[in-house]
Amino acid sequence: MKILLLGEYSNVHATLAEGLRALGHEVTVISNGDFWKNYPRDIDVSRKPGRWGGLRLLFRLYSLLPKMRGYDVVQLINPLFFELQAERMFFFYNYLRRHNKRIFLGAFGMDWYWVHTCTYQKPLRYSDFNIGNEVRNNADAVKERKDWLGSAKERLNKFIANDCDGIITGLYEYHVCYAPVFPNKTTFIPYPIKPQAGTIITNNGKLRLFIGISKGRSEYKGTDIMLKAAEDIVKKYPERAELLKAEGVPFCEYEKMMNGSDAILDQLYSYTPSMNPLLAMSKGIICVGGGEPENYEILNEKVLKPIINVLPNYDSVFEELEQLVLHPERIQQLKQQSIDYINKHHDYLKVARQYEALYTKKGRN
Numbered sequence: 001m002k003i004l005l006l007g008e009y010s011n012v013h014a015t016l017a018e019g020l021r022a023l024g025h026e027v028t029v030i031s032n033g034d035f036w037k038n039y040p041r042d043i044d045v046s047r048k049p050g051r052w053g054g055l056r057l058l059f060r061l062y063s064l065l066p067k068m069r070g071y072d073v074v075q076l077i078n079p080l081f082f083e084l085q086a087e088r089m090f091f092f093y094n095y096l097r098r099h100n101k102r103i104f105l106g107a108f109g110m111d112w113y114w115v116h117t118c119t120y121q122k123p124l125r126y127s128d129f130n131i132g133n134e135v136r137n138n139a140d141a142v143k144e145r146k147d148w149l150g151s152a153k154e155r156l157n158k159f160i161a162n163d164c165d166g167i168i169t170g171l172y173e174y175h176v177c178y179a180p181v182f183p184n185k186t187t188f189i190p191y192p193i194k195p196q197a198g199t200i201i202t203n204n205g206k207l208r209l210f211i212g213i214s215k216g217r218s219e220y221k222g223t224d225i226m227l228k229a230a231e232d233i234v235k236k237y238p239e240r241a242e243l244l245k246a247e248g249v250p251f252c253e254y255e256k257m258m259n260g261s262d263a264i265l266d267q268l269y270s271y272t273p274s275m276n277p278l279l280a281m282s283k284g285i286i287c288v289g290g291g292e293p294e295n296y297e298i299l300n301e302k303v304l305k306p307i308i309n310v311l312p313n314y315d316s317v318f319e320e321l322e323q324l325v326l327h328p329e330r331i332q333q334l335k336q337q338s339i340d341y342i343n344k345h346h347d348y349l350k351v352a353r354q355y356e357a358l359y360t361k362k363g364r365n
Contacts, residue, residue, distance in 0.1 A: 001073060001359060002025070002071045003028070004068060004075070005029045005030070007031050007076060010037070012077065012275060014031075015193065029041045031045065036249075036250060045083075046083070058084065074104070076093075076103065078110070079160050090159070093160055102166075107174040107178050110148070112149070112153060113177045113178055115149060116149060119149075127173065128144075128269050166185050167187070168186075170190070171272045187358055193351075195342065195343055200336060206242045208260065209262070209321070210265070211244075212258075221267055226317050233318065262285065263308070265289060272291075281338035287308065288307075288308045288320060288324075289307065289308075291305065304337050306337035306340075308334070
């Protein structure tokens with residue numbers, strides 16, 4: 001098949017492209033590299049700052065239109081698959097629909113269905129937008145609700161979701177937002193991870209903790225709470241634990257900093273590990289974050305449960321980290337289970353085959 005992957009989120013499309021190419025498909029990735037993370041792509045459509053940056057990007061996209069036609073499959077990372085205002089995206093989506101066979105929408109992150117469902121229906125015990133029945137009112141959550149609810153972004157998301165041939169959810173959280181609305185066109189497929197060669201690194205001294213900090217998103221993702229708990233663990237056990245922080249660095253540098261760690265702290269309000277902790281797990285690094293029962297249930301996993309699940313509060317994170325410090329005998333088994341878990345559920349070739357099966361099965365609904 002000839003496949004076009006538009007947009008990027010935490011290396012999902014770049015990794016999927018590798019898997020699909022290994023299966024013999026012709027794949028093109030057009031993206032901005034997910035901003036400063038700078039993931040690989042075949043055609044770069046990153047936007048420079050300011051109004052002129054937007055105009056230059058618009059003209060570049062118009063010039064690329066001939067390269068965005070004639071595909072068997074087009075997959076969008078998000079309704080906003082280019083860095084343009086939502087009003088402008090309707091043109092590009094309609095062009096893609098007219099000139100390609102099938103279009104799939106990725107439910108991999110921020111969009112109207114995620115914001116609206118978590119704010120009003122609240123199917124999750126906690127999320128980026130709610131804790132129980134309480135709506136979160138931190139600055140980022142308020143901004144996202146303002147951006148997506150009752151706006152052109154909402155209209156765009158609804159239009160694409162209703163019109164496209166299929167919707168692919170990458171995490172349990174996103175699946176519960178889309179599947180009830182589109183039961184016949186929503187398919188869950190785990191994120192693709194390329195297995196890492198090598199053996200498990202065992203640090204015979206201190207427990208090495210790693211945390212990545214996204215600029216301006218610390219409170220929203222719970223990094224502030226996880227960071228404080230990790231810092232307090234290091235203060236309490238200075239001879240037994242240490243902490244490494246990566247803040248706003250490109251992906252290649254982030255990965256180098258991560259290597260050799262024992263555990264990664266990521267996304268306090270998540271039920272499931274996302275791309276960065278999944279990559280860490282493939283290296284034998286323990287994930288401290290989202291490992292709720294629903295995560296294992298959607299994968300039908302009953303044996304491998306290597307994620308150290310934490311509730312969205314300081315005490316839970318501190319207690320779980322302390323148990324890891326006080327019981328280092330657990331570390332080796334959790335590391336091996338992490339690798340086994342990724343190989344079983346997220347291997348990029350296995351995931352690419354799931355996409356391949358979906359692409360060939362789905363016609364226009």
